[in-house]
Amino acid sequence: LTREEYRQLVGNIGNVVETHQQLLATLEDCNQRPPTDQRVGKVFITTAPRIKQVHQAYCASHPKAVCILDKYKVELNEFMESQGAASPGILVLTTGLSKPFRRLEKYAGMLQELERHVEENHPDRGDTQRSVSVYKDIASCCSATRRQKELELEVLTSGVRGWEGEDLTCLGEILHMGSVAVGPDHRDRYLVLFPSTLLMLSVSQRMSAFIYEGKLPLTGINVTKLEDTELYKNAFEITGNMIERILAVCQAKEDQHKWVEMLRQQIRLVRKSSVSSPSPATSPPPSKPQPLPPPHMSPLTSRVSISQPSIVRPTTQPANKGWSMSCLRPSPPLRPCLALGRDDNNRKSGRSTKKLNERTFEEDAQILRVIEAYCTSAKTRYTVNSDE
Numbered sequence: 001l002t003r004e005e006y007r008q009l010v011g012n013i014g015n016v017v018e019t020h021q022q023l024l025a026t027l028e029d030c031n032q033r034p035p036t037d038q039r040v041g042k043v044f045i046t047t048a049p050r051i052k053q054v055h056q057a058y059c060a061s062h063p064k065a066v067c068i069l070d071k072y073k074v075e076l077n078e079f080m081e082s083q084g085a086a087s088p089g090i091l092v093l094t095t096g097l098s099k100p101f102r103r104l105e106k107y108a109g110m111l112q113e114l115e116r117h118v119e120e121n122h123p124d125r126g127d128t129q130r131s132v133s134v135y136k137d138i139a140s141c142c143s144a145t146r147r148q149k150e151l152e153l154e155v156l157t158s159g160v161r162g163w164e165g166e167d168l169t170c171l172g173e174i175l176h177m178g179s180v181a182v183g184p185d186h187r188d189r190y191l192v193l194f195p196s197t198l199l200m201l202s203v204s205q206r207m208s209a210f211i212y213e214g215k216l217p218l219t220g221i222n223v224t225k226l227e228d229t230e231l232y233k234n235a236f237e238i239t240g241n242m243i244e245r246i247l248a249v250c251q252a253k254e255d256q257h258k259w260v261e262m263l264r265q266q267i268r269l270v271r272k273s274s275v276s277s278p279s280p281a282t283s284p285p286p287s288k289p290q291p292l293p294p295p296h297m298s299p300l301t302s303r304v305s306i307s308q309p310s311i312v313r314p315t316t317q318p319a320n321k322g323w324s325m326s327c328l329r330p331s332p333p334l335r336p337c338l339a340l341g342r343d344d345n346n347r348k349s350g351r352s353t354k355k356l357n358e359r360t361f362e363e364d365a366q367i368l369r370v371i372e373a374y375c376t377s378a379k380t381r382y383t384v385n386s387d388e
Contacts, residue, residue, distance in 0.1 A: 010097075012058055026043050041125070041131045055138065062101070115132060154210070161209055162211055174194060175194065180248040180249060186249065189248075193262060196218050199212075199216075218266055223264055225257075225260045226247075232247070234252060236248055238263075
């Protein structure tokens with residue numbers, strides 16, 4: 001395991017164990033008091049916020065831990081058995097890692113059983129009754145968190161039908177994901193919030209895969225919380241200059257509030273970062289030297305490409321022609337003044353340039369005569385051999 005994989009495997013189990021040790025120590029101290037002074041319900045009520053915090057964090061990382069267990073199950077099984085665990089060793093490890101949330105689900109039932117034995121006039125009876133509902137809510141929230149993270153992990157690892165382009169992991173970490181009803185016909189959709197993108201998915205008919213429905217950059221959208229009406233409740237709308245209005249209806253008021261707040265917060269962050277980053281207009285990149293045009297480029301084309309780089313003209317592919325003797329003729333020599341972007345008026349001496357060109361043409365003509373003579377002799381030899 002890498003350091004990161006080990007961190008994902010164990011999560012914050014150290015904090016979970018520490019919290020339960022503190023709870024146990026407090027309960028043991030409470031048990032030393034007379035029955036009339038024992039406040040077990042109050043102890044659980046007081047510890048509830050910390051219990052919820054550490055267990056939600058642990059449940060959020062558990063789906064990734066399951067993937068690591070599946071990936072290294074052979075190695076982990078051998079390691080656990082080498083440390084004295086009963087066979088199969090992987091089962092011992094899996095059971096141990098799942099104990100925190102399985103234990104959490106038992107607290108509500110245990111407190112309910114305690115309530116039945118607390119006298120009506122006992123000062124702790126009210127806290128004991130409240131602790132039952134509190135720990136039921138904690139167990140429900142942690143279970144929902146675990147299902148949520150399992151869905152997010154499935155989106156990132158199992159793939160999305162119809163998605164084209166870079167891998168979804170390139171969009172960043174999933175900040176929030178949830179189901180909403182979209183449009184007047186209340187189509188079921190999943191919204192997936194990334195750091196700079198909002199993804200919209202649907203579920204296949206067999207509930208076996210996610211299907212890509214659309215992607216919205218956060219820089220181009222606005223979110224508005226809508227008041228409840230006869231047509232819809234717990235709704236918000238997404239608008240933008242480049243998109244049609246999207247009406248999303250949540251299942252509960254808490255979901256509506258969470259979506260609106262998270263979207264607004266992330267939109268502000270994205271826009272703030274885009275404004276603070278330097279734009280190309282204010283800080284132009286360093287100019288690069290223009291490459292020299294190839295020998296076959298005409299002087300007019302080379303001058304236009306240097307003076308007007310923003311104009312892009314479509315290039316036409318030349319038609320395939322048969323080979324001829326003229327294919328061996330060299331291209332016309334490049335005029336240095338045009339290659340360097342200088343005008344002919346800057347030449348120091350027209351007479352010297354004319355002599356240079358005449359000398360160059362004469363050398364090219366000599367090379368051409370040698371090549372033509374070679375090709376003619378080769379053709380003659382081929383004809384004679386064929387006659388023989």
